[in-house]
Amino acid sequence: MNANAPLAASRPALYLLALLGKDIQGSLSPQLYEHEARRQGLRCSYQLLDFAQRGWEAEALPNVLRSLETLGFTGCNVTHPFKQQIIPYLDQLSPQASAIGAVNTVLFRHGQRIGHNTDCPGFISHFRRNLPGVNIERVLQIGAGGAGSASAYGLLEYGVKHLALYDRDTARSEALYQQLLLHFGSDRISITHHPQQALANSNGLVQATPIGMSGHPGIPINIDWLTPQHWVADVIYVPRETELVLRARAKGCQAIGGDGMVVFQAAQAFELYTGLPADREHMLAIFQQACVTPA
Missing domain, CATH: 3.40.50.720 (NAD(P)-binding Rossmann-like Domain)
Structure with a gap:
């Protein structure tokens, strides 16, 4: 299986996505992904899994990944401090993620966890x-x-x-x-x-x-x-x-x-999750609007 291959034509009724990190309550990722999905006629729910807020230690990371898979999540984004810590719990890395040694996007496909790096x-x-x-x-x-x-x-x-x-x-x-x-x-x-x-x-x-x-x-x-x-x-x-x-x-x-950077990396991750091109200018506008009037 090609780790860079986008999602096949048969798409889920609902894209379940999450962000894993610490102190991430200010993240605008939910707005970015959910607005772009809605623009394209897709249903998307994006959750913030803040380890600091929930009192989870880093050791919970493999259990969180397992739970997301069990619940049918399409994938998850990864931010500080887990971009390198998550690698041992993945099955594959894209060539760029392997070269960089860090992952910010994980796809759950056919029982595999595939790590990508769209930050670069x-x-x-x-x-x-x-x-x-x-x-x-x-x-x-x-x-x-x-x-x-x-x-x-x-x-x-x-x-x-x-x-x-x-x-x-x-x-x-x-x-x-x-x-x-x-x-x-x-x-x-x-x-x-x-x-x-x-x-x-x-x-x-x-x-x-x-x-x-x-x-x-x-x-x-x-x-x-x-x-x-x-x-x-x-x-x-x-x-x-x-x-x-x-x-x-x-x-x-x-x-x-x-x-x-956060908008452009999110746009590429959106394309990996859905197999559809993201409108970067639209996502930039959503980001700027959210900064002025938080959702």
């Missing part, structure tokens, strides 16, 4: 759309978890000449470095233990840690390290504009949040 193309589509023409010769990325794995792979595939990785958890940055070495030359990737110096030698910054998202307030770097010559891309979308993005713009930097 979602991030690059958003980056290309909102930071066109920026210098990508040298980039510093902070954060080497699930989202960081996708953005790092996407940046190198997109053409970044050198990517420096920093994570407070050095084992995590080392693991991502080794994963990327399987696909890109060692001259294009490095680990830094001195983010201030690395940023001074970089054209832009990718922020891929949870710091700044709802439930994890703050800013992950010293804002004085940024100059107007830097661009900034934050993968966080709740809040839509993090403190880092706002303060970077105040310093004269081009800076984007993760709103487009």
Whole structure:
């Protein structure tokens, strides 16, 4: 079976979907998927399974997956902190998910759990759309978890000449470095233990840690390290504009949040779930409307 194959022509009467993660009550995924499904004449119910809210530990992950399968779910999305933890409980990975080493979309098909990564193309589509023409010769990325794995792979595939990785958890940055070495030359990737110096030698910054998202307030770097010559891309979308993005713009930097990334990755995941093309502009409009007037 081709792990990338979309759903066959016979479609379920109801698409049951869920998001697995912690502190995800601000997620707009239900609106994105349910509105796009309704636009296409489909029935869809999207549930937030917030491990923090429900008091579940990470060890519950395999039982949650088993329950979703038993209940007839089409699949589920996966967010922080489970994008890498979920892999041992899957039967197959798409080629891109395998290369990245992280999963954000799981399909339940014919008794198999198939992991995909739509974060990577979602991030690059958003980056290309909102930071066109920026210098990508040298980039510093902070954060080497699930989202960081996708953005790092996407940046190198997109053409970044050198990517420096920093994570407070050095084992995590080392693991991502080794994963990327399987696909890109060692001259294009490095680990830094001195983010201030690395940023001074970089054209832009990718922020891929949870710091700044709802439930994890703050800013992950010293804002004085940024100059107007830097661009900034934050993968966080709740809040839509993090403190880092706002303060970077105040310093004269081009800076984007993760709103487009979440919409574009959701659009590709929708296509995997349904086998139908998603209207990305419509989903962007739904996202923007939901940010102004939450459902």
